[in-house]
Every structure is written in structure tokens, then in C-alpha cells.
Amino acid sequence: xxxxxxxxxxxxxxxxxxxxxxxxxxxxxxxxxxxxxxxxxxxxxxxxxxxxxxxxxxxxxxxxxxxxxxxxxxxxxxxxxxxxxxxxxxxxxxxxxxxxxxxxxxxxxxxxxxxxxxxxxxxxxxxxxxxxxxxxxxxxxxxxxxxxxxxxxxxxxxxxxxxxxxxxxxxxxxxxxxxxxxxxxxxxxxxxxxxxxxxxxxxxxxxxxxxxxxxxxxxxxxxxxxxxxxxxxxxxxxxxxxxxxxxxxx
Amino acid sequence: xxxxxxxxxxxxxxxxxxxxxxxxxxxxxxxxxxxxxxxxxxxxxxxxxxxxxxxxxxxxxxxxxxxxxxxxxxxxxxxxxxxxxxxxxxxxxxxxxxxxxxxxxxxxxxxxxxxxxxxxxxxxxxxxxxxxxxxxxxxxxxxxxxxxxxxxxxxxxxxxxxxxxxxxxxxxxxxxxxxxxxxxxxxxxxxxxxxxxxxxxxxxxxxxxxxxxxxxxxxxxxxxxxxxxxxxxxxxxx
Numbered sequence: 425x426x427x428x429x430x431x432x433x434x435x436x437x438x439x440x441x442x443x444x445x446x447x448x449x450x451x452x453x454x455x456x457x458x459x460x461x462x463x464x465x466x467x468x469x470x471x472x473x474x475x476x477x478x479x480x481x482x483x484x485x486x487x488x489x490x491x492x493x494x495x496x497x498x499x500x501x502x503x504x505x506x507x508x509x510x511x512x513x514x515x516x517x518x519x520x521x522x523x524x525x526x527x528x529x530x531x532x533x534x535x536x537x538x539x540x541x542x543x544x545x546x547x548x549x550x551x552x553x554x555x556x557x558x559x560x561x562x563x564x565x566x567x568x569x570x571x572x573x574x575x576x577x578x579x580x581x582x583x584x585x586x587x588x589x590x591x592x593x594x595x596x597x598x599x600x601x602x603x604x605x606x607x608x609x610x611x612x613x614x615x616x617x618x619x620x621x622x623x624x625x626x627x628x629x630x631x632x633x634x635x636x637x638x639x640x641x642x643x644x645x646x647x648x649x650x651x652x653x654x655x656x657x658x659x660x661x662x663x664x665x666x667x668x669x670x671x672x673x674x
Numbered sequence: 675x676x677x678x679x680x681x682x683x684x685x686x687x688x689x690x691x692x693x694x695x696x697x698x699x700x701x702x703x704x705x706x707x708x709x710x711x712x713x714x715x716x717x718x719x720x721x722x723x724x725x726x727x728x729x730x731x732x733x734x735x736x737x738x739x740x741x742x743x744x745x746x747x748x749x750x751x752x753x754x755x756x757x758x759x760x761x762x763x764x765x766x767x768x769x770x771x772x773x774x775x776x777x778x779x780x781x782x783x784x785x786x787x788x789x790x791x792x793x794x795x796x797x798x799x800x801x802x803x804x805x806x807x808x809x810x811x812x813x814x815x816x817x818x819x820x821x822x823x824x825x826x827x828x829x830x831x832x833x834x835x836x837x838x839x840x841x842x843x844x845x846x847x848x849x850x851x852x853x854x855x856x857x858x859x860x861x862x863x864x865x866x867x868x869x870x871x872x873x874x875x876x877x878x879x880x881x882x883x884x885x886x887x888x889x890x891x892x893x894x895x896x897x898x899x900x901x902x903x904x905x906x907x908x909x910x911x912x
Binding site: 438439461462463464465467468510511512574575576577578579600603604605606607608609632634670671672673 | 689692712713714715719760761762803814815816817818819821822840843844845846847848849850851873875
């Protein structure tokens, strides 16, 4: 089976700091992979490189076997690779409905203004973007008309999930989506992500909540100081004595 | 019985017509660590913003007997209250040490290089990772490191009352453990009073002596304190 996403020998430095060294792994369709590691290990940088926001010094990214290393971020999103951000960000004056609709109707060239025009032209008849259904899935239906800027931190995280669902991408990446969510909502988000995998999508997520990692991920990649320290089944990685020593603590 | 440092009575606040806090009251004992839990959107951050004077509110807030009503955020900071938001509020284009310097210089009373140096040294001792990165731009650090810096900015004036909004968000398990130890140390050695909003119940239960639940705009004190965190009843209530 061709990997949905393959990261091959990716390296990156910022100034004098080597952030990533030869990172390689692959994710099959219909599976969930967790990317874990200490703060500063290079997880978000790797996700930035995968999604096309940061240019690596070396290495390549493949999406369903196609080398997408030279494509800009919006082109990767159009081909079916999306991500959310650790630091919550949204269009504060958009309503929640508009923000989700906007995510699902990007212009072919990634131009912000043209995306707005496309959305305005389609009204609520967006191509295949079932906004009401997505808002219900993300428990945001009661906030459909609220301005994004008025959402709480947790609600904004749910909005990011909703926007990712609207893109309907084959590879969906999440950067600490569950951080700051109450336990009941974390459980719900886990269910949504599991459903993505059941539908054949590949999910890659960064997470420090180990219960979430155990519940969701079949595979786990542990980064330490920019190096691929361990990877394998989640249980194997989390029980590795070195992972316990360097990341989990006793 | 230790005296209260913070007294909040009938505090109401919100955004436009949307009332988030409705006559919320709570009392925090001097030198204690108080946990505050509640669902997402319950108003925990709004409570902190109202206590810090960042949004308009009605009701009474006093810190060590001093009424804070009508005081600006800066004046409240001068009175000894400090707020560390959930977001990483750092200056990305300044180095770690420059961030600390900016935060330190916000109070007119905290002038003087020797004292700034001693505060930096103390914070670097608390967070050794920041010492390693002291000349690095904050924006180039990882999310967790920026979070640690944001907490340090809140500590730079050695506040009497620290409001910590979900401090463990984005931190690795080992770092969470260390941070909770640090809060406990600040509490034990410096007598700092802290309110911690946290979804990480396990971590909270390690340090919080008293516990409040925020629901429907009101604070309810939970008998049994942090020991009650394991109780299923809390989650049913939430």
C-alpha cells in the first residue's frame, strides 16, 4: 500500500541550532500516528515542513507517492494535506459558520481575496461542505452565528477541528488540538479523529496528553533534540525506558 | 486559620450583552494554591481578566484589604497581582532576556539594574531552559518554551497573587511535572498565593489545597478541596 504521507530524511536548522536531523517516517491511509517529544524537540517545525510553511534544508515530502516538496502550503492543502495550529488563530470578525465555510472553499491559487469571493458567490450552497453537519460534529452548533473572536479558547480549538473537517483532506494533521480542552470534549474529539481514520484518512497529531496518544494512535514517533529517537507501535514507544527517562519522567 | 489575601464578592462581567460571570464570589487564603475548574467557555478566563481589570466588571475585589475596583491593570499589578494568560503572550522579536526586561520595566517602582539581574538569576534558576536560551528570540523558541517564558514574565515582579490560566497547556509531561513542583516551591518558600485554572486534573490535584468550580457564572467552593478532584460527582456536576 502506498503511504498517504511520507517524510524522507528531513533536516532543518535555524541559525546555529540544528532543529531536525534526518527525520523519516510514513503514515498509511486509515491510520493514526502521534508525534511526541519534549518542548523544543522539533515537532511543530516538522509539521511546518510537512505542510509547506517552512522550507527544509534537506529531505522530501511525499503525498500518496507524489513528491510535493516544492509545492507551497495552499497547493498541498488543495491536494489533500491540511493542518491545524498549536497557537489558536482565526478570523475574529467572521462568524463560526463563515469561518468553516471559508476553510472549505479555498481559491485554487490560495489567494485570500479570491477565496472570499468564491465563498460569497456560493452563499450557503458550498460545494460539498456541509457546514451545519460539521458544526454539530464539533459541538459548535449553538455558536454558529457567534463571531470567532468571541469564542473561548476551547471553542476556538473546536473551530479549528471544524475547519479541518471542512477541507475533507486525505491527510489531516493536528498540532496539540486537545490542549486546553476539558476531559469530556477531549473524549469527543478523540471520537471525531477516530472516525476520520475509519473513513480512510491518515491522521498525524502532536500531543502531550498521553492518554489521548494511547487512545488514538496505532503508531508513535518520538523526536528528541531533532532526531528520530524511537518509532513504532504506541505501546512499544511509550514503554521504552529511554522515552520514559527523557520525556515522561517517572 | 490563615487570613484571606483575595476576596471577591458578587463579581459580574461579560462581553456586550453576553453575561459570563453572574455574582461570582470566592475567597483565597493567603499563601495557598487554589484550583479553579470548569467547562470550556464557563468563564474562567473572564474571571481572571475581570480580576486583573482588563474588562469592565461590577462587584467587589480586594487584595490584602486593598479595594481594587476602578484600578487600572497596571495599578493592580503594582498592588501585587499578576496574570499569566493561556495564550503565549511574549514579544516574538525580542530575546528571552529582553522580554523579561520589558515586563520588569512596566512598573515605575521596579527600577534598578542590580535588582533586575537578581530577578533574572532567580527565574533562570527556576527555569534552566530559559537560561540556555536567554539571548535567543522568543519567537524562534518552541511553543512550550514560549509558555515557560510567559510564566516568567508573570513572576518577574515577585507578585503576591498569581493568576495562572492553564499553565500546562502545550508542555511535555516531564516539564509539567517540573512546573507543578516550581509552583509548589514558590508557594512553600516565598508564600506566593496562586489561583490555577487547569484541565489537567491530575497535575492540579498535586498542588491545589482549595478548589472552586465555575458554572453558570458562579463560583462554588468544593468541600474536601483537591482531594475531591477524584470524585465522580465533580464531573457529573460539570
